[in-house]
Every structure is written in structure tokens, then in C-alpha cells.
Amino acid sequence: MVSRAERAGTYLVLGVFAVFALYPMLSIVVTALRSEVAGRGGIHWENFGKAWAEARFGSYLFSSLVVSVSVVAITVVLSVLAAYAFGTMSFRGRDALFYLLLLGLTVPGEAVVVPLYYDLRDLGLTDTYAALILPQVAQSVAFGAFWLRTYFRSTSRSVVEAARLDGAGHWQTLWRVLVPMGRPALVTLIVLVFMWTWNEFLLARVMITGEALRTAPLGLQFFSGRSDTSVPLLAAASVLVALPVVVVYLFLQRHFIRGMVDGAVKG
Amino acid sequence: MAVGEPRRVGYLYALPALLVYAAFLLFPLLHGGWLSLFKWDGLSLGTFTGFSNYGDMFAEEGALAAFGHVGVLILFFSVLPVCIGLVLATALHRVRIRGLPFFRTVLFLPQVIAMVVVAVAWQRIFAPDGALNFLLGTEGKAWLGDSSTALLAVGIVGTWVQTGLAMVLFLGGIGKVSADLFDAARLDGAGPAGEFRSVILPALRGEIGVALTLTVIAALRTFDLVYMMTPLGGPGGSTTVPAYEIYQRAFHTGQVGSAAAIGVVITVLAFLVTYVITRITGRERV
Numbered sequence: 001m002v003s004r005a006e007r008a009g010t011y012l013v014l015g016v017f018a019v020f021a022l023y024p025m026l027s028i029v030v031t032a033l034r035s036e037v038a039g040r041g042g043i044h045w046e047n048f049g050k051a052w053a054e055a056r057f058g059s060y061l062f063s064s065l066v067v068s069v070s071v072v073a074i075t076v077v078l079s080v081l082a083a084y085a086f087g088t089m090s091f092r093g094r095d096a097l098f099y100l101l102l103l104g105l106t107v108p109g110e111a112v113v114v115p116l117y118y119d120l121r122d123l124g125l126t127d128t129y130a131a132l133i134l135p136q137v138a139q140s141v142a143f144g145a146f147w148l149r150t151y152f153r154s155t156s157r158s159v160v161e162a163a164r165l166d167g168a169g170h171w172q173t174l175w176r177v178l179v180p181m182g183r184p185a186l187v188t189l190i191v192l193v194f195m196w197t198w199n200e201f202l203l204a205r206v207m208i209t210g211e212a213l214r215t216a217p218l219g220l221q222f223f224s225g226r227s228d229t230s231v232p233l234l235a236a237a238s239v240l241v242a243l244p245v246v247v248v249y250l251f252l253q254r255h256f257i258r259g260m261v262d263g264a265v266k267g
Numbered sequence: 268m269a270v271g272e273p274r275r276v277g278y279l280y281a282l283p284a285l286l287v288y289a290a291f292l293l294f295p296l297l298h299g300g301w302l303s304l305f306k307w308d309g310l311s312l313g314t315f316t317g318f319s320n321y322g323d324m325f326a327e328e329g330a331l332a333a334f335g336h337v338g339v340l341i342l343f344f345s346v347l348p349v350c351i352g353l354v355l356a357t358a359l360h361r362v363r364i365r366g367l368p369f370f371r372t373v374l375f376l377p378q379v380i381a382m383v384v385v386a387v388a389w390q391r392i393f394a395p396d397g398a399l400n401f402l403l404g405t406e407g408k409a410w411l412g413d414s415s416t417a418l419l420a421v422g423i424v425g426t427w428v429q430t431g432l433a434m435v436l437f438l439g440g441i442g443k444v445s446a447d448l449f450d451a452a453r454l455d456g457a458g459p460a461g462e463f464r465s466v467i468l469p470a471l472r473g474e475i476g477v478a479l480t481l482t483v484i485a486a487l488r489t490f491d492l493v494y495m496m497t498p499l500g501g502p503g504g505s506t507t508v509p510a511y512e513i514y515q516r517a518f519h520t521g522q523v524g525s526a527a528a529i530g531v532v533i534t535v536l537a538f539l540v541t542y543v544i545t546r547i548t549g550r551e552r553v
Contacts, residue, residue: 006362007362010358010362010364014359014370017430017431017434018374021373021430022373022376023398024427025377025380027398028384028387028391074287078287082280082283082284082285084280085276085278085280088272089273089274090274100293103293104288106538106541107292107296107537108487108510108537109488110509110510110513111513111530111531112296113513113514114302114517114523114526114527114530115295115299115527116295117518118298118302119298134287138287138288138290138291138292141288142288145284199381199382199383201381201382201383202490202491202510205494205514206514206518217381217383220384221383221494224383224387225498235387235391241383241384245379249379253372253375256375256379257371257375257435260378260432260481261435261436261439
């Protein structure tokens with residue numbers, strides 16, 4: 001039997017850790033609503049408007065949106081195609097190619113950013129969206145192919161065979177049968193790649209030199225480095241940067257946890 | 268891996284992914300290895316120097332310090348969160364927790380927030396007029412501006428980010444252990460310590476492996492946090508890390524070859540860490 005004291009203790013401990021996890025985030029939300037003038041009370045929603053317009057976070061968030069949506073879309077399509085091949089077909093060199101792709105799970109992005117910069121500079125691609133999109137697709141597609149291959153291997157062969165008997169070719173079988181059935185695995189992949197791309201900082205720091213294409217995390221770094229930035233505005237900007245991923249997380253938290261834990265070790 | 272029917276068309280399906288991967292990950296990786304053999308400032312012609320960039324790393328304080336700092340960060344990013352997670356999982360597993368989804372959502376939250384935002388939040392806490400000084404009654408101490416505490420402060424943020432991950436993993440894992448195992452251990456006269464050793468530790472081996480791999484790699488890759496919280500490598504260079512050295516050398520001090528060499532070393536370390544931890548904890552990945 002579990003005593004009442006033990007039950008209370010359990011919730012106390014969990015409560016303490018929940019407060020520890022929440023406090024930094026809540027305090028930044030509270031700061032974001034404070035007046036820019038010290039000592040003046042009240043709730044100041046206009047800080048968000050100012051961060052959006054005057055501090056240009058509207059533009060930074062737009063850049064992040066363009067990059068994230070592109071990376072997610074391209075990654076999902078390429079991963080579906082590759083995982084279908086690696087998971088359901090057999091061809092010479094298949095396993096070797098798959099393991100080569102798997103290497104990408106462990107290669108740290110920090111290690112390739114320097115050569116990548118010089119490669120893209122030679123191609124004239126630095127300070128473009130492509131410089132942010134293509135390398136992140138390359139990193140994510142390794143995880144995507146690995147993640148979806150597991151799904152394709154677990155779908156019963158009878159489903160594929162039934163589709164075949166109905167006269168579907170391999171292309172129709174993939175898009176009309178397997179992809180619709182694989183929605184949960186796809187949603188997990190989409191939210192993870194979205195989070196990785198949205199939060200990415202170093203690549204943007206290196207590739208983006210002008211102000212026009214600055215992503216939200218990069219914009220926040222510049223904004224926090226300016227001496228004339230007020231604390232409430234910086235906090236409001238931080239909330240804006242974090243919010244999109246947090247909102248998606250609150251609705252789809254199971255996908256985040258499952259993907260990060262089961263698909264462990266993404267480099 | 269014998270599943271699947273023979274189909275040449277498989278190459279076509281795999282091709283687009285492999286092309287992007289080869290061009291924007293594999294090629295830069297090899298290019299980085301090549302660059303690491305040169306002294307090059309990024310502008311003029313480089314000179315081939317063989318492995319001297321690697322040799323210099325061991326002779327030179329800057330690089331060694333950066334790797335030493337990662338060693339300290341691993342304590343905060345990995346060891347501490349895993350220990351806390353294990354203690355709590357052991358302490359809490361007997362009670363069926365109501366509202367577990369809520370706690371899981373909250374504890375895991377730090378994992379999904381951009382590191383630059385995390386840095387801003389904790390900078391406020393560590394500031395001279397911040398919450399930590401208020402809590403400890405130490406007035407006006409600049410935790411991030413003091414070379415004896417800056418790395419510690421960064422480490423604490425790491426603990427904050429990673430503890431939830433470990434707890435969620437272990438609470439999930441322990442929920443799958445059948446109650447019979449705990450009963451059997453207790454019948455054998457095992458106390459809490461014995462129960463921990465004979466039931467919990469073996470049952471959570473896989474989860475411990477996942478937690479250690481993810482968190483050690485995170486410590487090894489630290490950049491955003493240090494770059495945002497302690498500009499220019501912190502007071503007296505006390506918070507430099509390999510990723511910071513890579514960035515600084517390649518783009519500010521004209522030592523591209525040396526930066527590439529550090530990149531190669533952290534890549535090798537990442538593979539080593541993954542391999543060794545997987546071996547020890549016996550986790551199957553593929």
C-alpha cells in the first residue's frame with residue numbers, strides 16, 4: 001500500500017521540478033508585459049507590437065517561416081521517396097547506401113558549417129534562403145529516411161499486395177495507400193524537422209550577412225547585443241521567437257517526445 | 268534486411284535524397300577533412316601542412332581549454348540530469364501519478380525552446396539584479412561576468428534543459444516494469460537500494476543509454492548558449508567550447524584549417540560517444 005504521505009511527497013517533488021522547468025519561461029513572459037519605463041505598473045501588450053514592427057521581428061519571423069516550411073516540405077517528400085525504396089524494395093547496394101545516409105544522424109552540424117560556408121560562397125549562395133534550406137534538408141533527410149523506413153518496414157506486406165492486385169503501380173501504392181496510412185509517422189517527422197529548423201542559429205549566423213534574410217533566432221541575437229534594447233522589449237521578442245514551436249508542441253507533444261526519444265541520436 | 272522485392276526503380280526513389288545529402292552534408296564533411304590539412308586564412312592561397320593543425324591542438328591552450336570546458340559541461344548536461352532522473356524515477360514509481368501527461372508536458376518543455384531564447388531567459392536570472400541573487404541573498408553578483416562562475420552558470424542552464432528529458436524517459440521506462448518484479452525483489456528482502464540495483468537499473472538500461480547519448484552529444488555541440496550568454500568566450504575565456512572555437516577561428520581570426528580540424532575532432536568524438544554508449548547499454552538502433 002502507498003501511504004498518504006508518500007503520495008503527497010510524490011506530488012511535492014514533481015511540483016518542485018515543474019516549477020523549476022517553468023519559472024524561466026514564465027518570468028520572461030511576465031517581463032515581456034512590463035512597462036519599458038521602470039517603476040510604471042500595468043500590463044503592456046504593446047511591447048509585442050513594438051518588437052514586431054520597430055524591432056523588425058515581423059520580418060525575422062517571416063524569414064524563419066519561409067525557411068522552415070521549405071525545409072519541412074522538401075525533407076518530407078525526399079524522405080518518403082527514399083524510405084519507400086530502402087524499406088520495401090531491394091536493389092544492389094541498398095544497405096550500403098542506407099548506412100551512408102545513416103552517418104548523417106551523428107555528424108554534428110557545427111563540424112560542417114565551416115566547409116559548407118566556403119562551398120556555398122563558391123556557388124554564390126551565401127546570404128540566400130538556399131544557404132539555409134539546402135544544408136538543413138541534407139541533415140534532416142538522414143533522420144527522415146531512417147524514421148520513415150521503420151514505418152514502411154512495419155506496414156504489412158498484405159496491404160501492398162492488395163494494392164498491387166487492384167492494379168496500382170508502385171507510385172500509386174506509395175501515395176494512395178502507404179502515405180495516407182502513415183500519417184502518425186509523418187506528423188512526428190514534420191514537427192521535429194520544423195522545430196530543428198526554426199530553432200537553428202549557427203548556420204544562420206554564418207550564412208546570413210545582410211539584415212533582410214535574418215531568421216528569428218539570429219534577429220534575437222542581434223537585438224540582445226544592442227545596448228539600447230530595453231529588457232521588456234527583448235523579453236517580448238524572445239516570446240515571439242519561441243511561441244510558434246511552443247504552440248505546436250502543446251498540441252502535438254506526444255509526437256515531439258516520441259520522435260526525440262525513439263528516433264534518438266540525431267546529429 | 269532481406270525484405271522487399273527486387274526493383275531497380277528503387278535507385279530512382281532514393282536518388283533525390285542521396286543527391287542533396289551528398290552535396291550538402293557528405294561533401295562538406297570530406298571538404299572539412301581536406302581543409303584541416305592546410306594553414307589557410309580563407310582569402311589567400313593556403314599552404315599544405317599535413318596534420319600539424321591536429322598536433323597544434325594539443326600544444327595550444329585555447330583548444331585544450333575548450334575541450335576541457337566540454338568535460339565540465341558533460342557533468343551538468345548529462346551526469347547530473349541522469350542521476351536526478353534516476354533518483355526521482357526510483358522515488359516516484361510506487362505512486363500512480365495522476366496528471367502525468369501534464370507533468371510530462373511541463374518537464375519536457377525546455378527541450379523544444381530555441382537555445383537563444385533560453386539564453387535570454389537565464390541571462391536575466393543570472394544578472395546582478397536577477398532572481399538568483401535575490402534567492403541566495405548575494406547582492407549584485409554578476410554570475411556570467413565572473414570567470415570562476417560563468418561556466419558553472421552555463422552548466423546549470425544545461426541541467427535545466429536536460430533534466431526533463433531524463434525524467435520523462437525514465438518515468439516512461441519504469442512504467443513498463445511489471446509490479447511483480449518489484450514484489451519479488453521485496454520478498455527477497457531488498458531495500459530501496461537493492462531494489463534500485465536489481466530491478467530499476469537493469470530495466471532502464473536502454474533509457475539510460477538514450478539519455479546519455481543525447482545529452483553528451485548536446486554538451487559536445489554547445490554553441491548558441493555560450494555565444495549568447497557569454498560573448499567572446501566569457502570572462503577570461505572561461506566558457507569557450509569547441510563549436511565556439513570553430514566559429515571564432517574560421518570567421519574572425521583567419522585560422523580556417525585549425526577550425527576544420529576541431530570540426531573533425533568533434534565529429535569523431537560524436538561517433539565515439541554514440542558507439543561506446545550504445546555498446547555499454549546494449550541499445551539497438553537500427
